[in-house]
Amino acid sequence: MSTSQKVVVVTGASQGIGAEVVKAFRKLDYRVVATSRTIKPSDDPNILTVAGDIGDPATAQRVISEGVARFGRIDTLVNNAGIFIGKPFTENTTEDYNAVMNVNMAGFFYITKLAIAEMEKHASGHVVTVTGSISNGISGAHMTLAAMTKGGLNAATRTLAIEYAKQGIRVNAVAPGVTKTPMHPVEYHDMLGGFHPLGRMGEASEVASAIVFLDSAEFITGEILHVDGGQSAGR
Numbered sequence: 001m002s003t004s005q006k007v008v009v010v011t012g013a014s015q016g017i018g019a020e021v022v023k024a025f026r027k028l029d030y031r032v033v034a035t036s037r038t039i040k041p042s043d044d045p046n047i048l049t050v051a052g053d054i055g056d057p058a059t060a061q062r063v064i065s066e067g068v069a070r071f072g073r074i075d076t077l078v079n080n081a082g083i084f085i086g087k088p089f090t091e092n093t094t095e096d097y098n099a100v101m102n103v104n105m106a107g108f109f110y111i112t113k114l115a116i117a118e119m120e121k122h123a124s125g126h127v128v129t130v131t132g133s134i135s136n137g138i139s140g141a142h143m144t145l146a147a148m149t150k151g152g153l154n155a156a157t158r159t160l161a162i163e164y165a166k167q168g169i170r171v172n173a174v175a176p177g178v179t180k181t182p183m184h185p186v187e188y189h190d191m192l193g194g195f196h197p198l199g200r201m202g203e204a205s206e207v208a209s210a211i212v213f214l215d216s217a218e219f220i221t222g223e224i225l226h227v228d229g230g231q232s233a234g235r
């Protein structure tokens, strides 16, 4: 087995942004470990799929250990799995809270620990997390549950970048605006496009391009790169 090809782990890889990230890294000839609950085996021998709930530490363990067993190393982790529950804050239930924390937070925590431990063995690596351009509220949108997690992930991106810089491991985030994926029914696209100064929703491929850029940008760490049509700049 050749270990010269780089290896990327992508969570939430079955659809939407994650599926585009898999395609973008395959174009660069990376080997890919793709995970989500419903992901199916791939015909491509350079894609290993591992099915499981990303909030379960056993899934994280299987993804990293099966990835290393098959491809020999982990160079990049893309923490992309995430869910959005857009209810008014007072209507969120304990089940809603637990569901969002399970995917967005526990799903980051378990696999990032294991991936960084693997990267430390060869003193290089890159973790990039898909957060969200939600640090400011949008009138009429219900985003607080998501903002709690994505804001925490943006903060963890910066602290991890500092903590592991000397070990040669970079840590970045991409913060998308509202992006065309199965997360948003087509009938809302025109309205959602209006949230962005550029007047449209983002494409999943545009988020994937930013992730691939950060992966190649050897002097960038601790960065939150907004791919949001200007939303974070103001409206």
Ligand SMILES: NC(=O)c1ccc[n+]([C@@H]2O[C@H](COP(=O)([O-])OP(=O)(O)OC[C@H]3O[C@@H](n4cnc5c(N)ncnc54)[C@H](OP(=O)(O)O)[C@@H]3O)[C@@H](O)[C@H]2O)c1
Pocket (backbone or CB within 6 Å): 011, 012, 013, 014, 015, 016, 017, 018, 035, 036, 037, 038, 039, 052, 053, 054, 055, 080, 081, 082, 083, 084, 103, 130, 131, 132, 133, 175, 176, 177, 178, 179, 180, 181, 182, 183, 184
């Ligand atoms: N689309 C947007 O407007 C937007 C904006 C800002 C940020 N984001 C972020 O971008 C990321 C990707 O979003 P997307 O729009 O591509 O969403 P999506 O189309 O709904 O895809 C979500 C992915 O996460 C996986 N997933 C969900 N729950 C999971 C679980 N418990 N365990 C493992 N995998 C799970 C899903 O696969 P399975 O169902 O197979 O598990 C799927 O592959 C998320 O972190 C999201 O918060 C999206």
